[in-house]
Amino acid sequence: MSQAKVPAWVNLALIPFLNILLAFVVSGLVILAIGEDPIEAASFLIYGAFGYNEGIAYTLYYATNLIFTGLAVSVAFKGGLFNIGGEGQAYIGGLGVGLVCLSLDHTMPLYIIAPLAILGAAAFGAAWAYVPAYLQARRGSHIVITTIMFNFIASSLMVYLIVNWLKEEGRMAANSRTFEESAWLPHLSDILAPLGIDIGYAPLNLAFVLALVCCVLVWALLWHTRWGYQLRTLGTNPTAAKYAGIDTAKVTIWAMLISGGLAGFVGVNEIMGANHSLLLNFTAGYGFAGIAVSLMGRNHPIGIIMAAILFGALYQGGSELAFEIPTITPEIVIVIQGLVILFSGALEHMFKDRIEGFFIRRAVA
């Protein structure tokens, strides 16, 4: 079967579109099953996500986290690695951000804290990915299992650190003190207000710009550097990579370090941008959602931005929807996310083989 005869738009647009459509149809059936109107639900959802400035800003705020985790999953994917530990890496990345902010916010201005916090996020996230990466590359332990285990270890570690060491004295709530304003990443609302754009109280902040920069950097790294070529070779054919003289263990470890660092940036958006204190469970499943984003975005930064905005819209629209129709809970978004992973990931061959076969036959005829 020759791949060349299948038009590019089939693989890049038609098949992803069909998979998404199927995921939405099944979600619609779920909504029908609980006795609500899927069309009405969809219109509330779209209005909540895109209908007004504050809604759009919230959508982009959620999308920021998803771009980071989506990129994280796809950099590893490109090297044939399944990093399922984005959740833990993001959590520990947040710890890095929190520690920088807590130790410097009394003495340093933002333009010193912000770069250090970004470095802290990347370093902590990467460090958390390093152990599974090392074990995969040098000792052959399966990265999926070790990264799952590291998610749980991260979760326990963070509970221990926050409850025993970082919690504010005399408070019940398990979070650190609120940072001084010198450690708050500027909100885009302050920047857009002079231009006459009002986005209300949406916590959309400069981390969104960081996310877009990361997309460009990942794109350049993967498709325009020697290392990116090595990574893609490793992902496509590990044996060929080895015989071509690529140090596969080293590439594996670096891919995971970059992946972990990208996941760690969720901490920048959440801890420094939105919450201004270190708190429990701020990752809220973004690490796992990154899997859906990267699958849907076909592991390409442009695709990932589009997929992240779609899922961001689902998060934001989903809470709006739950407000308008109380019988539909925001968790419906998790169902849609799971269905997208199922149809565009696990069942990708279901449509692909048939549709490609159709176009190949047509090209031959």
Next chain:
Amino acid sequence: MFETLILMLDATMRVSAPLILAALAGLYAERSGIVDIGLEGKILGSAFAAAAGAAVYGSAWIGLGFGVLASVFLAMIHGFACITHRGDHIVSGVAINTIVAGLTVTLSMNWFSMGGQTPTLSGDARFLSVTLPFADALADVPVIGLIYSELLSGHNILVYLAFLMVPATYWAIYKTRFGLRLRAVGENPHAVDTAGISVAFVRYRALIICGILCGIAGAYLSTAHNAGFLKDMSAGKGYMALAALIFGKWRPVPVLFACLLFGFLDALAIRMQGVEIAGIGEVPVQAIEVLPYVLTVLLLAGFIGKAVGPKAIGRPYVKERA
């Protein structure tokens, strides 16, 4: 001291039971070559279906039936994706876990409007503890009495079932024709195919058994261990079972001991809360909680023995065509 130990072992049995069921479920799937990180989702789905069924029909057994059906259905989705459509096993597992996490809350909010819970179960709608014969009469006998009446007696029937499943699985895997084929399919599917046996059919049957066992584990959580369904109540048990499966090197009896060890650590963590140990001070609960995961990573790294999984695991089998 002895009594404390017995009470902790008693707690260990309760906590280990769902782990044993789920880990054995994973054993069937993985020995047949299907990676199953969807254990978590199947347990959660079954816990909800069982609690909902038991709440509506007032019978724990009907609840169990619903739980098993839900779990087998999820296992079949996994099979459809991994066996029929040669999809990625991990991706499919993640998809199932995600869908179930969202769907159980959505449906329970809608059906019962209790903030994502099901009504509290009581009476026949729950599996209550079974007192073994003569347990009361023997209670006063020193040592043996305590072991028999506290440790062995007084669990619900699903706990006994979980422990019985270990020899049953051992027999099924090592002593039956189906077990031989199952192991062969996980090691060398091509050879099995050459012998004229359908690889897909063996794997589907393995997944059905996997679904049934996860279904019992889920029903145990919501209708025996607890009195109803709570949001995300499986709380990582599926992943811990997966860890136990690897820790037990994919063999039934070692898997049992791994589950007991992990269960014991869980019981220990609860007991050690706020307890000062002479010379060390208070051991953080989290330090004990993470031990199962740390131990599994160490094992996988080859520092304590070596875990080698079935050879053909995670690889779709494509039948050769003439």
